[in-house]
Amino acid sequence: MKILVTGGAGFIGSAVIRHILANTDAAVVNVDKLTYAGNLDSLMGSERTPRYAFEHVDICDRAQMDRVFAEHRPDLVMHLAAESHVDRSITGPAAFVETNVIGTYTLLEAARQYWSQLDAEAQAAFRFHHISTDEVYGDLEGPEDLFTETTPYQPSSPYSASKASSDHLVRAWQRTYGLPTLITNCSNNYGPCHFPEKLIPLIILNALEGKALPIYGKGNQIRDWLYVEDHARALYQVVTEGEVGETYNIGGHNEKQNIEVVHTVCALLDELCPQSPHRPHAHLITHVQDRPGHDVRYAIDASKIQRELGWTPVETFESGIRKTVQWYLDNPEWVNRVKSGAYQQWIDTNYQGREL
Template identity: 60%
Template sequence: MMILVTGGAGFIGSNFVLDWLAVNDEPVVNLDALTYAGNRANLASLHADPRHIFVQGDIADTALVAQLLATHQPRAVVHFAAESHVDRSIAGPEAFVQTNVVGTFRLLEAVRAYWQGLDAAGQAAFRFLHVSTDEVYGTLSPTAPAFTEDHPHAPNSPYAASKAGSDHLVRAWHHTYGLPVVTTNCSNNYGPYQYPEKLIPLCIQRALTGQPLPIYGDGQQVRDWLFVSDHCAAVRRVLEAGELGRVYNVGGWNEKANLSVVNTLCNVLDELQPRADGVSYAAQVAFVTDRPGHDRRYAIDATRIERELGWRPAETFETGIRKTVQWYLDNTAWVADLAARA
C-alpha cells in the first residue's frame, strides 16, 4: 500500500509528506516539477528513507503519471501541485491555467484510466483527494457569514479562477465517470518551509534584514489563518473517512487582518530576537499601493469537517505564529539557500 502525492516538495505538500511519514509507515511516491517554489531541501530529512520515492516531473506529463501509477499501484492520489501566488498570477496568468487547469485535467485523465483498470475492490478503495483554496469563493463583506461548502464559486484573481476551474473538473470527473474524489478548500496556510514571497515569511525575513514590511492598502484585508500541520492533519482525516464527492472546508477559526498578523509576528520577533536598537520591528511597517482586485475578506466555516470527521485545528494563531517565527530563526540556512537560488 502506498500513496502518490503531487507537489510534495512545495510548502504544504512537503509538510504533508513529512507529517505523513512521521505518523505511519505507508510509503509515498512524491511527484514534483521543482519549479521555483519546489524545494528538495524541504525533504532533506527523508534523503535515506526508503518510504519516500521522489520523482521530478510534471502532472501534465500524462505518460509519466501513467507510468508511476502502473509501477507503484497507489491506493490514493493526494493532489497538492499548483501555482499558488496571486501576485504572480496577475503578472503571468498563463502558467496558472497550464498547471492548475490543464495539469489537473491531464492528471485526472491518467488517474481515471488507472482506476478503471483496477478490480472492483481496488476501485472501491481508491481515492483522489484534491486540495484547493477558499479563494475560489470570492470575497466577503465584513459582516457576511463565513464560506460554507455550499457557497458558489466566484473567483476574482487569475489564481483563484484557475483553482476554481480545477475544482469543477474534479467534481465533473466524479459525477460523469464515477472517479472516487474528495475535495478540500483551505484558508491561508502558514508555517515552516513556506516560500518567502507570502506575507508571513516575507515579513519575517525583511524584518530581520532591516527592510520595510510592505502592507497592501490599509492592511485591513481579512483572512482566516491555518497552521500548516493542522491542514495536513485535516487532509489525512479526509483521505481516511471523507465521503465520496464531498467538499470539506478546512480553516483555522482565526480571522485576522493582514496588519494585525504583521504586528503580531513583530511582537514575537521583539521577544525572540529583538533589534539591537531596542525599537520594535513594527516600526518597519510600510503601506504600499494595493494590488488589483484584492479581495477584502475570506472566512472559512469549518463546521462540516468537525461535525462529520471530528477534525479541529490544534493551534491557535498565537501558538502557530510563535512556532513559525521560531522555525525561521532556527533555519536561516534554508532561507539563505532560497535567496541564492532566486
C-alpha cells in the same frame, strides 16, 4: 498503503509528506516539477526511509504520469501541485492555467485510466483527493458571513479562477466517470518551510534584514489563518476517512487583519531577537499600493469536517505564529538556499512602483 502526493516539495505538500511519514505506516510517492517554490530541503531526511520515493515529473506530462501510476501503483492520490501566488497570477496568468487547469485535467485522466484497470476491491478503495483554496469563493460581504461547502464560486484573480476551474473538473470526473474524488478548500496557511514571497515569511525575513515591510493598502484585509501542520493532519483524515464526492472546508478559526498579523510578527521578533538593531521592527512597516481585485475578507465555516470527521485545529494563531517565527530564526540555511536570484527578482518586480 501507498499515497501519491503531487507538489510534495511545496509548502503544504511537504508538510503532508512529513505528517504521513512521521505518524502513519503509509508509503509516499512525491511527484514534483521543482519549480521556484519546490524545495526538497523541506523534506530533509525523508530520503532515508524506504517508504519514500521522489519522481521529478511535471503533472502536465501525461506519458510520465502514466509511467508513475504504473510503476508505483498508488492506493490514494493527494493532488497539491499548483501555482498558488495571487500576485504572480496577475503578472503571469499563463502558468496558472497550464498547471492548475491543464495539469489537473492531465492528472485526472492518468488517474482514471489507472483506476479503471484495477480490480473491484482496489477500485472501491481508491481515492483522488484534490486540495483547493477558499479563494474560489471570492469575497465575503457581511462581517458575520462564512464560506460553506455550498457557497457559490466567484473567483477574483487569475489564480483563484484557475483553482475554481480545477475544482469543477474534479467534480465532473466524479459525476461523469465515477472516479472516486474528494475536494478540500482551505483558508490561508502559515508555518515552517513557507516560500518567502507570502506575507508572513516575507515580513519575518525583511524585518530581520531591516528592510521595508510592504503592506497592501491599509492592511485591513481579513484572512482565516490555518497552521500548516493542522492542515496536513486534516488532509490525511479526509483522504482516508472522507466520503467520496464530498467537499470539506478546512479553516483555522483565526480571523485576523493583515496589519494585525504583521504587528504580531514584529512584536515576536522584538522579543526573540533582543539584540536586533532594527527593533522595534514595527517601524519598518510601509504601506504600498493595493493589488488589483484584492478580496477584503475570507472566513471559513469548518463545522462540517468537525462534525463528520472530528477534526479541529490544535494550534491557536498565538501558538502557531510563535512556532513559525522561531522556525525561521532556527533555520537560516533553509532560508538562504531558497532565496535565489529568481526570488529576489520577483520581489523587486512586484513591489516596484507601489509606493504611496
